Amino acid sequence: SYAADLWALLDSDAVTGPSARRSEPYQGVEPHGQILEIMETEGTVGDHEGALWIKWNYLGDAITAEMIQADPAQYLDSVTVMFQREDGYDAEDGNWFWAKYGPDGNVLKSPMDMSLAGRVAKGADEGCIACHVNAPGDDFVFTEPAPAQVAEANSEPTGGDVVSNADGYDYSGVATPLNGYMLRIDTGDASGGDASGGDASRVVTLWGVRGPGLDQWPWGPWARAYLDRLVADSDVGCREQEAGVARCFLLTDDGGGEINALMIVAGFAIEDRTVSDGIYAAVERQARESKNNLWLEWTR
Numbered sequence: 002s003y004a005a006d007l008w009a010l011l012d013s014d015a016v017t018g019p020s021a022r023r024s025e026p027y028q029g030v031e032p033h034g035q036i037l038e039i040m041e042t043e044g045t046v047g048d049h050e051g052a053l054w055i056k057w058n059y060l061g062d063a064i065t066a067e068m069i070q071a072d073p074a075q076y077l078d079s080v081t082v083m084f085q086r087e088d089g090y091d092a093e094d095g096n097w098f099w100a101k102y103g104p105d106g107n108v109l110k111s112p113m114d115m116s117l118a119g120r121v122a123k124g125a126d127e128g129c130i131a132c133h134v135n136a137p138g139d140d141f142v143f144t145e146p147a148p149a150q151v152a153e154a155n156s157e158p159t160g161g162d163v164v165s166n167a168d169g170y171d172y173s174g175v176a177t178p179l180n181g182y183m184l185r186i187d188t189g190d191a192s193g194g195d196a197s198g199g200d201a202s203r204v205v206t207l208w209g210v211r212g213p214g215l216d217q218w219p220w221g222p223w224a225r226a227y228l229d230r231l232v233a234d235s236d237v238g239c240r241e242q243e244a245g246v247a248r249c250f251l252l253t254d255d256g257g258g259e260i261n262a263l264m265i266v267a268g269f270a271i272e273d274r275t276v277s278d279g280i281y282a283a284v285e286r287q288a289r290e291s292k293n294n295l296w297l298e299w300t301r
Contacts, residue, residue, distance in 0.1 A: 003046065003098065004118035006104040007084055010044045010260070026059070026066035026220035034058030035079055036069050051085035051096075054142065066216070077104045083142070085092060085135075087152065091120050096142040097128040099287055102267065105269060135297065167217035170238030172203060178232065181224025181269055182212035184249065184260075188236060189197035207249060207261045208242045209277030231263060242276075268293025 026036050036059040044053040059069050069076060082100045090096045101109045101117035108118045121166040122128025130233040133141040139284070174188040184205045215219040235257055239247035251257025264270040269293075289296045 003119075004100050004102075004108050005080065005106075006046050007044075007098065007100060008102055010046055011026075011082065011102075012106060020031065026069040027216070029190045033081065034060050036064055036066055036071075036076070040070070046084065046086075049087045051087075052083075053085075054083040056081045056092060066193075074104070079109060091123070094120070094123065096132050097130075097133075097141055130159070135292075142151070170242060171241045171247070172248065173236055173238035174202075176232040176237040176249075178228040179224045179230055180212070180215050181264065182207045182210050184228075184232070184237065184241060192278070198222070203239075205239050205241075205245055205249065206248045207264065207270070208246045209273050209281060210261050210264060210270045211273045212264065220269070223294070224264070227267060227269050228264060231260060263298055266293070271295070 026038050033056060038057040038059075040055045042053050043050055045051075054088060055223045056080060057077060058077040058079045059073070059075070061068070061076040064076055082098075082102070084098045084100075086096050087099045088096060090098065093172055094263050098119060099117070099121040101121075103109055105151075108116055111122075113278075121130065125131055130141075136142055172186060172188050174186045176184045176186050182202060183206050186205055188201050212224050215221040215225065223299055231251065235253050237249050237250040238252050239249045239259065241247045250258040251260060251263075261270075262281055262284050265272055265281050268288040272279070272281040272285045273300055288294075
């Protein structure tokens, strides 16, 4: 069967051998495992070469990424696969062949005794296709950050006293993201550094913002990448709310915008209302209603 031929490809050295390139294990979400690994590659089944996405789904009592790295076979629950077949296989759904295997390569079945291989649950309200049709980019793949509709929204963040300029900032300079909610600001002046080191930089956490850590793949690395793009062509000015915690702004001729708000409206962070008292409520609502990035994951 086609599913068996696809598993033979998955079981080859190119996919499972020492040269295979997977992500680091990361925290999973429904309907997949507690811990996941993912791999993007290409493969050949028969005479057709197509895009191939593989997800290893791990389950266990209080498992961690470190446990998976130490002994993945012990916790492997299933392997889910997307393989892009030839044109005409299922054009309206991207020509994807979907499959879910047990660790031994046998195709699993749904609770309704449906084989989980092929055009799985096509036309149903739930299932592989119904979920992945919501992926950004119309390619059925949840991989690149959603092209959040922030180009216009970012220029004029709204809600409470969110501001779009940096008048009265405490320090400024070239910014380097450390993750999706922390920046190192090169002030160019040793007097602006911290008291312990006296160097010309400050590490600042975005005030009123909660974001994924770098170990939370894929959102942590994507949030940092997005923040890196935001600050790439502009100095940043920061207005401290408390030591090391600030509202930060892009210092461009048109005002640039408040970075804290921009990360929230892009869906790479949420508001921390324990300190912000809801001033970013409007931009967070916009991100949620547009299903930008994290909100796409949480609402699918």
